[in-house]
Amino acid sequence: MINLKINNIPVSVEPGTTILEAARQLGINIPTLCYLKDINEIGACRICTVEVKGAKGLLPACVYPVNEGMEVFTNTKKVLSARKTNLELLLSVHNRKCLSCARSGNCEFQKLCNDYGISDEDAFQGVKNEYTIDDSAPHMIRDNSKCVLCRRCVAVCRKWQDVGVIGPNERGFLTHIGSAFEADLGDVSCVSCGQCIVACPTGALQEKDCTDKVWEALSDTSKTVIVQTAPAVRAALGEVFGYPMGTDVEGKMVAALRRIGFAKVFDTNFAADLTIMEEANELVERIQNGGVLPMITSCSPGWVKYCEHYFPDLIPNLSSCKSPQQMFGAVAKTWYAQQLGIDPKDMVVVSVMPCTAKKFEIGRDDQSAAGVPDVDISITTRELAKMIHAAGLDFNSLPDEEFDAPLGIDTGAGVIFGATGGVMEAALRTARDWLTGEDHPVEAMTFSAVRGTEGIKEASYEIGGLTLKVAVCSGLANAKKVLKAIQAGTADYQFVEIMACPGGCVNGGGQPFQPASVRNFVDIRAERAKALYSNDERNTLRKSHDNPAIQKLYDEFLGKPGSHKAHEILHTSYVARPKY
Amino acid sequence: MANKKPGVAFHDTPEQAAQLQAIIEAHKNEKGALMPVLQKAQDVYGYLPIEVQTTIAEGLEIPLEEVYGVVTFYAQFSLYPKGQYKISVCLGTACYVKGSGDIYDRLQQVLGISGGECTPDGKFSLEACRCIGACGLAPVMTINEDVYGKITPDDVKDILAKYA
Numbered sequence: 053m054i055n056l057k058i059n060n061i062p063v064s065v066e067p068g069t070t071i072l073e074a075a076r077q078l079g080i081n082i083p084t085l086c087y088l089k090d091i092n093e094i095g096a097c098r099i100c101t102v103e104v105k106g107a108k109g110l111l112p113a114c115v116y117p118v119n120e121g122m123e124v125f126t127n128t129k130k131v132l133s134a135r136k137t138n139l140e141l142l143l144s145v146h147n148r149k150c151l152s153c154a155r156s157g158n159c160e161f162q163k164l165c166n167d168y169g170i171s172d173e174d175a176f177q178g179v180k181n182e183y184t185i186d187d188s189a190p191h192m193i194r195d196n197s198k199c200v201l202c203r204r205c206v207a208v209c210r211k212w213q214d215v216g217v218i219g220p221n222e223r224g225f226l227t228h229i230g231s232a233f234e235a236d237l238g239d240v241s242c243v244s245c246g247q248c249i250v251a252c253p254t255g256a257l258q259e260k261d262c263t264d265k266v267w268e269a270l271s272d273t274s275k276t277v278i279v280q281t282a283p284a285v286r287a288a289l290g291e292v293f294g295y296p297m298g299t300d301v302e303g304k305m306v307a308a309l310r311r312i313g314f315a316k317v318f319d320t321n322f323a324a325d326l327t328i329m330e331e332a333n334e335l336v337e338r339i340q341n342g343g344v345l346p347m348i349t350s351c352s353p354g355w356v357k358y359c360e361h362y363f364p365d366l367i368p369n370l371s372s373c374k375s376p377q378q379m380f381g382a383v384a385k386t387w388y389a390q391q392l393g394i395d396p397k398d399m400v401v402v403s404v405m406p407c408t409a410k411k412f413e414i415g416r417d418d419q420s421a422a423g424v425p426d427v428d429i430s431i432t433t434r435e436l437a438k439m440i441h442a443a444g445l446d447f448n449s450l451p452d453e454e455f456d457a458p459l460g461i462d463t464g465a466g467v468i469f470g471a472t473g474g475v476m477e478a479a480l481r482t483a484r485d486w487l488t489g490e491d492h493p494v495e496a497m498t499f500s501a502v503r504g505t506e507g508i509k510e511a512s513y514e515i516g517g518l519t520l521k522v523a524v525c526s527g528l529a530n531a532k533k534v535l536k537a538i539q540a541g542t543a544d545y546q547f548v549e550i551m552a553c554p555g556g557c558v559n560g561g562g563q564p565f566q567p568a569s570v571r572n573f574v575d576i577r578a579e580r581a582k583a584l585y586s587n588d589e590r591n592t593l594r595k596s597h598d599n600p601a602i603q604k605l606y607d608e609f610l611g612k613p614g615s616h617k618a619h620e621i622l623h624t625s626y627v628a629r630p631k632y
Numbered sequence: 633m634a635n636k637k638p639g640v641a642f643h644d645t646p647e648q649a650a651q652l653q654a655i656i657e658a659h660k661n662e663k664g665a666l667m668p669v670l671q672k673a674q675d676v677y678g679y680l681p682i683e684v685q686t687t688i689a690e691g692l693e694i695p696l697e698e699v700y701g702v703v704t705f706y707a708q709f710s711l712y713p714k715g716q717y718k719i720s721v722c723l724g725t726a727c728y729v730k731g732s733g734d735i736y737d738r739l740q741q742v743l744g745i746s747g748g749e750c751t752p753d754g755k756f757s758l759e760a761c762r763c764i765g766a767c768g769l770a771p772v773m774t775i776n777e778d779v780y781g782k783i784t785p786d787d788v789k790d791i792l793a794k795y796a
Contacts, residue, residue, distance in 0.1 A: 216695025
């Protein structure tokens with residue numbers, strides 16, 4: 053152990069510990085801006101600067117390892133003044149339109165400026181680079197005038213997602229984050245996952261805000277506007293309203309959506325159950341008929357786009373099932389519109405998603421079962437929070453309300469779709485009953501190998517005389533390893549679940565912002581996933597095929613899973629996309 | 633930041649392509665392979681257009697953006713080929729105080745390119761250089777081997793016309 057003193061308090065830590073981590077053990081917070089644990093430890097921003105007795109200058113706490121006998125001071129006048137100067141220098145090239153900035157109130161840079169008592173934005177005046185806003189991508193915009201060059205977006209894109217379409221270009225004063233040959237984001241092989249947005253400390257990266265479109269639709273009396281909410285939204289929305297991370301706010305969320313003015317408040321969980329029916333059927337068919345294996349899930353539009361750009365030869369492995377978001381829209385505009393006796397053209401389907409790639413997905417080809425797009429507007433959890441604020445709702449005092457029937461009826465299998473391994477477990481629950489012809493009780497232990505936040509999980513199950521070897525990956529860098537093994541023929545899985553975002557949808561690019569000070573020390577993925585697994589446990593129905601609304605849908609409309617009609621409405625196609 | 637794909641069409645010979653592949657093969661398993669590969673690739677082609685950078689990205693299994701980021705970081709790398717006529721404007725101290733910056737600006741304006749670039753027809757490329765030892769003639773620019781001294785921005789058009 054290494055013994056040192058921080059602010060005169062002794063502490064013993066493992067060798068290799070950084071000053072930042074050692075201070076944390078004493079409950080001393082050292083501010084950071086560029087630092088993201090494990091993936092962006094570059095000591096670039098100099099906000100975490102501290103004084104060390106005997107050292108020549110100030111040292112960056114985030115990357116500096118402790119030494120025996122070290123004496124560290126984290127808040128001397130010299131330290132505070134250096135941090136303030138660093139902030140003033142960053143401000144000198146920053147677009148200070150804070151009032152109209154999407155990140156106002158939860159901007160990490162703004163908070164640091166407040167904390168360190170910046171009293172003059174113009175402390176340093178000089179030239180600023182001119183940037184044009186890049187709004188070419190369907191899901192997000194980049195405004196480099198608000199970029200602090202922390203490279204957190206670059207780190208998640210390269211290291212978590214292994215996509216790497218953004219990085220620092222040029223040098224010195226001209227350094228800016230962009231794509232190769234300054235191509236627009238909409239023209240490169242970005243997968244739309246939005247992890248860069250949640251990693252960004254400022255307003256430089258934002259989703260494309262579609263809340264105005266929703267308000268406009270709601271005010272159009274000729275339209276029936278219905279909404280669906282993805283499983284993971286209820287697990288994170290509460291964070292915006294002060295609830296502890298991992299609080300399930302399903303009931304209040306439903307109440308809020310009803311008060312915002314949606315004609316019906318439905319649940320994407322319903323469509324998740326439907327996805328299981330189709331996907332489990334497709335898997336069994338592929339196994340029995342010698343189809344392409346392993347079959348890989350297609351729920352995550354970021355993953356699907358990644359497959360199309362980077363592994364086009366594995367497109368035949370993708371399940372042909374639309375994602376739950378799209379299945380919901382397809383059923384709403386066919387079966388449900390018929391029930392209501394309205395023209396699908398007069399129905400507007402809004403989706404609330406933990407995801408930015410869903411904004412891309414709604415515009416994909418072959419996603420219009422009723423001849424009109426299955427889903428019209430997709431907003432993120434953050435945009436929903438914004439709408440709740442704009443509607444003047446006191447979220448915390450709303451009553452807990454229930455989803456509407458029939459497209460709001462779900463099972464516990466649907467709700468766990470929001471966590472990595474959830475789709476796999478839901479599919480296994482159904483496959484086991486189908487293949488054995490028995491009604492098995494659901495116990496957490498049965499499929500525990502596919503639960504948890506590990507990036508790659510493997511398991512093998514004997515079900516009804518069949519050995520099913522499965523893998524579950526989240527985060528595209530993890531997925532890449534498994535995909536390479538599939539390409540090389542060294543993996544013998546039958547079924548693989550892939551989610552683009554690490555930890556699955558609970559940690560999606562559309563979820564509420566958590567500052568690095570939280571992200572570095574709390575496992576957001578695990579905390580939010582807890583909300584979903586306890587929601588599953590509370591549910592009396594926990595297997596997709598037990599969902600009465602799903603049974604009714606097949607009886608009245610689709611026939612059986614994999615039927616011709618089911619294929620027309622619930623399945624889709626993919627297209628190889630260029631990597632460069 | 634505008635898109636920076638050069639307007640000059642890229643042509644490579646089978647020999648150049650084979651050389652590039654050999655360079656990548658020789659370095660691909662080394663740590664820090666990108667710098668030597670870029671340096672040698674530029675020796676082969678004279679510059680590093682998107683086609684060459686893409687081949688390098690594929691060969692080294694790294695993102696194209698990472699390659700481009702390094703190319704634009706170092707002044708030694710060029711995204712643009714040299715023109716048939718290579719214009720160099722001295723921005724050394726003596727020339728600069730005598731107004732060579734204005735000449736450089738005027739050239740960019742007349743040619744419609746920025747420093748470091750080449751006109752789409754491949755005729756003129758423009759770059760700034762440091763002192764060429766002709767301070768007595770300041771401000772100075774050169775076009776290939778021809779030296780022009782004591783010039784003003786208004787002379788630029790007539791000088792370029794000689795190479796039309």
